Amino acid sequence: MLEEFVKRFEKLGYDGQTEIQKAVYQPMIDGGEDIVGLSPTGSGKTVAFLMPILANIMAGQGTQALIVEPSQELAMQVTNIIRDWAGPFNVKILPLIGGANVKRQHEQLKKRPEIIVGTPGRILSLLSDRKLKVNNVETVVVDEADDLLQDDSLEKVRQIVAAVPRDAQVAYFSATDSEILYKLEDVMGKPARIIDVRDLDKSRGKVQHGQFQVSRGKRNDVLNRLTKLTNFKALVFFNQQTELNRAFNYFKHQGYAQVEKLSGEENKMARERALRNFRKGQTKLLLTTDVAARGLDIPKLPAVINYDLPKEANTYIHRVGRTGRMGEPGLVINFGDDHDLRDLKKLLRDEEYDLQPIYYFRGKLVDHVEEEEIEKLKAENAPKKKVLPEVKGTKASAKKTRYRKIEVAENVVQKPRKKNRKRNQKNKGYHKK
Structure with missing residues (x-):
């Protein structure tokens, strides 16, 4: 590991590299073969691929690394992280995302940035317009690969990879595996070596997974009560945009200013503002969908709330991975009726999550309430x-x-x-x- 990286780790207070950072560093330095890096959420995958990229980069030699992200928010997050680490290397990093001024991006590309971070649609558009030159690209990173290698984005990623030199290394990173990651030779035309450290990684903090029994009609009221907790804020996940909008409109109608939403319906500026306010603690609840919040890193996020329970185990893993990152404690609150919560336990039966009941009692979240306390409370409110x-x-x-x-x-x-x-x-x- 370069001295610049050692100093950066010391400045950030890290003891050393995480398992994924150690495992992929040399294979990416060497290049030659495509790899798949699998590690838990919050285990430092972004730093894992940016260190070897920076170590191999040659300033002034044009675009040499292409990093593909599933969303605008994640592309900007990764761009900012790389900029923080790239100071000693004198390289330029350019984000290419939809919603930004494309003519301005044309002008910035003329400066020949060494590292490009972008979303598939905008990258492919600029490739088609011959504005983005990739003949010197040595590394392509497909981040959140289990998400990008499906549906419409799969074909876009395939075209991007086909546009770079054949000997460029393609590195796929994900927190969860999927069948396609084991069939990359058939799908992408080149095999990839699996580097899986999920069982070795211990970077996750202690996360409590709570089952909160509540009817759908009272979930907004419960959210409002949770905002009264000291130092509480949470990402709130919805399955459908319509349900998200209904909850958001409820809070706005009630005059609650500490609730914002992050979804594909908002423009780029509104989404950036919502995320910035949430990170600063000016917003208590950020209502979002799986697509918009995929891979987001919110330091020391206290809680994640599943307003709507996920339909797939992988979706649950990615959602709850927003809290408990890098050794910090976390809390997951799952809303649902008795039937919903039973189904969730069945869905996660093969995962190592200990789902336990959780209650809101006398202004606090507790995991147990004595029977006499309940009777006392009933008497007080009778x-x-x-x-x-x-x-x-x-x-x-x-x-x-x-x-x-x-x-x-x-x-x-x-x-x-x-x-x-x-x-x-x-x-x-x-x-x-």
């Missing part, structure tokens, strides 16, 4: 018995209204009897009688 004095009738009062007693639960209330207008109209002297 409606108090009211006994209204009997109304003594007089001719004057009887003329105005009549009363009858009605028992409701333990309360005794008195309601005025409705007047029979039709009978009174026919018999105007009724009350006098």
